[in-house]
Ligand code: SF4
């Protein structure tokens with residue numbers, strides 16, 4: 610079994626190296642995404658100062674389209690290697706675990722989902738339920754620093770302890786998880802110590818860059834703590850530079866911020882080429898920016914059949930592809946999945962360092 614997994618990893622690694630080219634045109638026939646980011650709901654049980662999803666009215670639930678039938682229809686007609694479920698807080702959806710099961714069984718994609726960990730018991734029950742059914746999934750625990758900073762960011766005392774409980778739970782049940790740290794002004798000083806601390810414990814930390822679009826309206830009372838408009842991008846660049854000395858996997862983020870700070874455009878984004886984003890009400894976009902000018906349509910129009918959706922939207926897909934290819938939607942903090950662009954933006958020696966690191970981490974996991 611381990612040999613099989615190892616072989617698959619080696620194939621994936623070479624596949625990654627060889628296919629990482631940007632296409633001249635978008636081929637809709639047989640289109641397969643590397644990743645679908647699926648926002649199931651905007652509702653949330655948190656009280657974060659960095660985001661107002663939790664203020665979404667409960668009545669919005671009526672507009673959400675992702676019942677089990679629509680999930681099944683969509684995932685049996687779209688091709689993807691990997692599906693990432695997010696929100697809002699996905700675990701608040703009562704039939705969340707059935708959604709994961711259907712996606713896994715109908716699409717064959719690996720499934721991962723984010724959580725703030727607040728509904729700890731329900732999350733643990735869901736995880737065990739999925740594990741018992743042999744569903745392969747992973748968990749992304751959102752954590753913005755050590756106890757004081759994380760609880761400050763959530764607006765809820767005790768959230769960090771719940772994250773620790775979930776970490777213990779995942780470790781004792783051999784459930785794969787990562788921690789995701791989003792860098793704001795107030796927690797930038799903890800980025801390196803936090804990553805160091807969890808790295809020593811063998812836990813991978815992904816680093817996200819704060820988002821400040823309309824969806825993530827920040828609490829006005831804390832604006833100064835969350836982002837200092839003048840200094841944040843430069844300090845972030847400095848910290849990322851330092852971080853990359855030890856952890857080359859953060860080089861793409863560093864490169865992105867550096868270019869944005871210098872007012873330069875990045876490589877053509879892989880949104881739509883390798884990544885698709887779906888919203889709680891059936892909206893489809895090429896990226897998490899969810900910007901109007903890149904809107905592709907609503908899946909309700911094709912009764913959640915993605916093949917029909919593409920057929921009816923051929924011209925729109927091509928139009929959006931051209932905007933992205935010509936970088937007309939940049940500069941952009943959302944530039945999708947930096948992973949794909951690294952060979953277009955980084956020096957060769959850095960790419961090799963990152964790939965080597967990723968490969969070693971994967972191998973280490975297989976033999977754990
Ligand atoms: S940041 Fe996440 S946990 Fe916090 S309110 Fe927004 S969606 Fe909820």
Ligand code: SF4
Nearest residue numbers: 878880896938941943
């Ligand atoms: S560059 Fe930004 S706006 Fe354009 S597709 Fe990529 S993530 Fe979206």
